Amino acid sequence: MNPQHKPPEPTKTNTPLMPRWAKVLLVVFALLVMLGYASPDMRAVYVAAWAACF
Numbered sequence: 001m002n003p004q005h006k007p008p009e010p011t012k013t014n015t016p017l018m019p020r021w022a023k024v025l026l027v028v029f030a031l032l033v034m035l036g037y038a039s040p041d042m043r044a045v046y047v048a049a050w051a052a053c054f
Contacts (some may be wrong), residue, residue: 018026036042 037046
């Protein structure tokens with residue numbers, strides 16, 4: 001009455017939600033937005049772009 005021997009199921013590797021290049025791109029984009037938003041000229045551009053959406 002031995003239970004049937006099952007081969008071990010392959011364990012999924014821990015796949016990241018985003019590849020490394022996407023994380024780097026996101027961080028660089030966020031830094032550029034923050035640096036641009038600190039500048040008064042770019043702040044005006046962001047406000048104008050936001051206002052144009054409405």
